[in-house]
Amino acid sequence: MKLREIAHSRTGDKGNISNISVIAYKPEEYSLLEKYVTAERVKEFFSDIVKGEVVRYTMPNIGALNFVMYNALGGGVTRTLALDIHGKSLSSSLMNMEIPDK
Amino acid sequence: MKKILIGSGAGYSGDRIEPAVELAEKGNINYLVFECLAERTIAIAQQAKLKDPNAGYDALLVDRFKAVLGICHRNKIKIITNMGAANAVAGAKKIREIAEELGLSGLKIAAVSGDDVLNVVRDGDYAIMETGEPLATIKDQLVSANAYLGAEPIVEALQNGADVVITGRVSDPALFMAPAIYEFGWSMDDWNTLGQATLLGHLLECAGQITGGYFADPGYKDVAGLARLGFPIAEVQEDGSFVVTKVPGSGGQVKLANCQEQMVYEIHDPKAYITPNVVADFSAVQMTEVGKDRVLISGGKGAPKTDFLKASIGYKDSFIGEGQISYAGPGAAARGQLALDIVAERLKLMGVDYQEIRFDLIGVNALHGPKLSAGHEPYEVRARVGGRTKNMREAVRIGNEVETLYTNGPAGGAGAWKSAREVVAMVSALVPRSLVSYSIQYEVL
Numbered sequence: 171m172k173l174r175e176i177a178h179s180r181t182g183d184k185g186n187i188s189n190i191s192v193i194a195y196k197p198e199e200y201s202l203l204e205k206y207v208t209a210e211r212v213k214e215f216f217s218d219i220v221k222g223e224v225v226r227y228t229m230p231n232i233g234a235l236n237f238v239m240y241n242a243l244g245g246g247v248t249r250t251l252a253l254d255i256h257g258k259s260l261s262s263s264l265m266n267m268e269i270p271d272k
Numbered sequence: 273m274k275k276i277l278i279g280s281g282a283g284y285s286g287d288r289i290e291p292a293v294e295l296a297e298k299g300n301i302n303y304l305v306f307e308c309l310a311e312r313t314i315a316i317a318q319q320a321k322l323k324d325p326n327a328g329y330d331a332l333l334v335d336r337f338k339a340v341l342g343i344c345h346r347n348k349i350k351i352i353t354n355m356g357a358a359n360a361v362a363g364a365k366k367i368r369e370i371a372e373e374l375g376l377s378g379l380k381i382a383a384v385s386g387d388d389v390l391n392v393v394r395d396g397d398y399a400i401m402e403t404g405e406p407l408a409t410i411k412d413q414l415v416s417a418n419a420y421l422g423a424e425p426i427v428e429a430l431q432n433g434a435d436v437v438i439t440g441r442v443s444d445p446a447l448f449m450a451p452a453i454y455e456f457g458w459s460m461d462d463w464n465t466l467g468q469a470t471l472l473g474h475l476l477e478c479a480g481q482i483t484g485g486y487f488a489d490p491g492y493k494d495v496a497g498l499a500r501l502g503f504p505i506a507e508v509q510e511d512g513s514f515v516v517t518k519v520p521g522s523g524g525q526v527k528l529a530n531c532q533e534q535m536v537y538e539i540h541d542p543k544a545y546i547t548p549n550v551v552a553d554f555s556a557v558q559m560t561e562v563g564k565d566r567v568l569i570s571g572g573k574g575a576p577k578t579d580f581l582k583a584s585i586g587y588k589d590s591f592i593g594e595g596q597i598s599y600a601g602p603g604a605a606a607r608g609q610l611a612l613d614i615v616a617e618r619l620k621l622m623g624v625d626y627q628e629i630r631f632d633l634i635g636v637n638a639l640h641g642p643k644l645s646a647g648h649e650p651y652e653v654r655a656r657v658g659g660r661t662k663n664m665r666e667a668v669r670i671g672n673e674v675e676t677l678y679t680n681g682p683a684g685g686a687g688a689w690k691s692a693r694e695v696v697a698m699v700s701a702l703v704p705r706s707l708v709s710y711s712i713q714y715e716v717l
Binding site: 174178179180182183184185186187189191193195215216217218219225227229231232233234236238244245246247248249251252253254259260262263266 | 311312401402486487489492493529532533534535536537538539540541542554555556557558559571589590592628629630632634638639640641642643644656658659660695696697698699700
């Protein structure tokens with residue numbers, strides 16, 4: 171199934187760093203996120219876009235993961251040539267990631 | 273038990289105006305906060321101030337204050353904002369003028385200065401946080417440098433009876449922390465309470481982003497009433513816990529999912545969110561729905577503040593030239609791709625001097641590149657070429673090579689558009705706290 175079926179997401183930017191949350195709709199499904207949505211998979215997923223490291227922070231208190239992606243925004247909102255200057259649309263793309271069915 | 277209500281009237285400089293009017297009229301709030309200062313705004317405002325000493329505050333200051341100042345004065349709501357941008361003192365004078373036009377009296381307006389650290393970074397030996405390079409490498413291009421001040425000057429202004437506090441660069445959460453610190457007398461080294469107060473500011477600073485904005489995804493996350501989105505109110509208790517809510521009957525929603533998304537928005541390590549006042553820790557935060565459009569939030573913690581303040585530094589970086597043109601119907605993507613290939617060849621043939629270039633097909637691959645976009649044929653596409661150059665002349669040539677596709681390119685090229693602009697970009701550096709001090713000027717009427 172698609173990640174979209176069990177999680178929602180929001181992108182933020184600070185300079186050339188993008189962060190994407192992945193948040194379980196149901197607390198009991200957070201463990202699936204922790205198991206299947208790894209930093210390695212997210213880095214591979216965005217390999218065309220993210221040139222730096224991807225670091226994952228776990229936030230079990232709210233059923234969320236936070237992916238911090240370095241060198242991801244073509245220089246950041248103030249100088250990038252990209253159409254999506256903030257990388258706002260990245261979260262929606264990540265919702266397309268495949269994870270094993272429940 | 274004492275409780276204060278803080279409303280968030282704007283989440284960025286261009287935000288909608290009337291949600292703040294709704295908060296002031298119907299929100300029963302004690303404070304109305306406007307966060308209006310993006311990273312680059314202050315650099316552009318600094319350039320405006322150099323040309324005119326009375327300029328350099330937010331472009332929408334007049335519209336926003338005309339809309340809310342009378343209502344806030346009548347309802348005894350204090351206003352806190354960073355709309356001062358590069359010139360809080362001039363902003364305060366303009367607010368005074370508006371108050372006089374409205375016939376208001378008994379109003380004290382505080383202007384906070386001191387965030388301008390351009391001279392400090394010019395003279396010092398600092399590293400650019402993003403690259404590690406010395407700041408000296410862009411010394412001749414510097415436009416502005418502004419340290420993120422904390423809540424202290426705003427708290428002091430409130431203690432001195434200010435009804436309106438206007439600042440330049442302060443940390444966004446500080447705009448919301450300050451009234452709570454002032455009202456409840458929290459100590460500036462009560463790190464856990466300041467951590468929770470940071471969470472309050474962090475959740476409210478983007479206004480509509482916690483009440484249903486930047487959230488809707490039809491069929492998965494439906495939100496009603498986005499055209500009349502209500503902006504958030506925090507009902508803050510003395511222990512720092514607070515309920516996020518909005519004016520009943522306004523559009524949008526305050527549910528767990530909205531608050532969860534906003535908590536993770538633009539943070540990195542949830543255990544170390546560094547601000548001028550505290551290193552906040554969100555790892556034990558608890559959120560509970562306690563009613564319709566009511567979420568109770570507690571558990572923010574903190575550790576002592578660092579010895580440094582982050583400064584946001586504007587510099588003249590480059591120029592960007594851009595052109596776009598559309599194609600539709602059968603073969604639209606192929607014609608769009610042909611258009612891009614032609615422009616790529618033309619830029620080389622004509623010897624256009626660019627340092628970086630990008631070719632996109634909007635509707636096909638512009639946002640995420642070829643891998644994530646593979647496998648569909650759109651009805652219409654828009655070819656886009658953007659390039660970075662060292663001067664305006666070369667930047668203009670990029671858009672021109674897209675526009676000439678009208679008569680020289682593939683069939684059916686439509687709606688060409690071009691632009692060329694100078695880029696003032698931003699980097700950051702850490703400045704010793706001891707080199708930064710603030711001052712407050714008051715306008716009284």
